[in-house]
Amino acid sequence: MLEIAALSHTYPDGHIAIRGMDLTVPDGELVSIVGPSGCGKSTLLRCIAGLIRPTGGKVVLNDEQVAGVPDGLAVVFQDYSRSLFPWLTVRDNVALPLRRRGKSKTERRDAAMRALESVGLADAARKYPWQLSGGMQQRVSIARALAYQPSLLLMDEPFGSVDAQTREDLEDLVLQVHRAEKMTILLVTHDIDESVYVGDRVVVLGPSPTGVVADVPVPLPAERDQIETRAMPEFISTRAKVGRLVRGDHGALGETDVTAADSAKAETDTADETRIDINKTDTKTDKADVAAARKDG
Numbered sequence: 001m002l003e004i005a006a007l008s009h010t011y012p013d014g015h016i017a018i019r020g021m022d023l024t025v026p027d028g029e030l031v032s033i034v035g036p037s038g039c040g041k042s043t044l045l046r047c048i049a050g051l052i053r054p055t056g057g058k059v060v061l062n063d064e065q066v067a068g069v070p071d072g073l074a075v076v077f078q079d080y081s082r083s084l085f086p087w088l089t090v091r092d093n094v095a096l097p098l099r100r101r102g103k104s105k106t107e108r109r110d111a112a113m114r115a116l117e118s119v120g121l122a123d124a125a126r127k128y129p130w131q132l133s134g135g136m137q138q139r140v141s142i143a144r145a146l147a148y149q150p151s152l153l154l155m156d157e158p159f160g161s162v163d164a165q166t167r168e169d170l171e172d173l174v175l176q177v178h179r180a181e182k183m184t185i186l187l188v189t190h191d192i193d194e195s196v197y198v199g200d201r202v203v204v205l206g207p208s209p210t211g212v213v214a215d216v217p218v219p220l221p222a223e224r225d226q227i228e229t230r231a232m233p234e235f236i237s238t239r240a241k242v243g244r245l246v247r248g249d250h251g252a253l254g255e256t257d258v259t260a261a262d263s264a265k266a267e268t269d270t271a272d273e274t275r276i277d278i279n280k281t282d283t284k285t286d287k288a289d290v291a292a293a294r295k296d297g
């Protein structure tokens with residue numbers, strides 16, 4: 001269970017990105033997060049990932065307050081070109097984080113190959129990331145997250161840089177993995193259709209400083225199909241509702257939607273920002289991991 005309570009974040013320059021956000025995500029749910037450009041979606045994910053410390057409120061994951069990168073967390077970013085190490089093979093990129101799981105070399109390689117098979121890239125295992133297309137590189141990033149077997153997967157606009165066909169394939173891949181592994185997934189997207197197509201629910205954030213404007217259930221069957229699901233009346237009406245809410249039309253709120261706008265207004269905590277040095281720590285660990293991976297050959 002992920003619980004976000006009265007979460008606020010003010011950057012050191014005084015910019016208030018998040019104010020008084022409340023959100024609860026039960027285990028195994030796939031929640032889409034949408035909101036106007038620049039509202040604070042990435043800031044929210046970084047607070048959940050323990051990469052920045054909130055200046056107010058808290059993030060609690062499985063009953064423990066997040067104070068650094070939690071165990072069992074994986075993140076997929078939009079910019080795949082910077083998230084893979086060009087000097088490691090595809091297989092070694094996928095296997096790298098498993099060092100932190102205490103796995104042996106053979107176990108790491110087996111897990112990496114299984115994850116690559118699940119994204120249809122087993123044949124590319126011995127290639128380097130720069131030998132693959134953008135969509136294939138993003139599938140490697142997803143395979144790396146899957147191999148880690150996270151209990152919580154955060155995806156920040158993960159399909160923003162790939163073509164339309166690849167995007168649909170990756171959406172279906174995430175749905176398939178979500179069903180098979182039952183992991184909790186938070187997916188930030190600018191694409192309202194995508195938010196409804198993949199989500200169990202869509203959380204709509206308001207403009208900066210952001211908070212939850214509405215929590216919209218997605219009344220669609222768990223099994224989804226790119227053509228049939230998108231033609232369903234429930235898909236069309238939910239997409240229209242989310243679209244209006246993102247544009248600030250709160251009249252689009254239905255009886256089943258939960259609004260947290262009031263609690264967002266109530267929170268005024270703008271305490272000083274304290275940055276965690278987790279980035280430094282991570283960089284050191286990554287360097288050690290990478291050096292060891294290269295030695296493994």
Ligand SMILES: Nc1ncnc2c1ncn2[C@@H]1O[C@H](COP(=O)(O)OP(=O)(O)OP(=O)(O)O)[C@@H](O)[C@H]1O
Nearest residue numbers: 011013015017036037038039040041042043044208
């Ligand atoms: N390090 C920082 N220092 C100061 N302000 C920042 C910093 N990082 C982000 N911001 C500001 O905080 C706000 C939220 O940024 P964030 O990247 O979280 O938004 P977003 O919703 O993910 O944006 P987009 O829709 O463009 O992806 C923006 O106004 C941004 O300019």
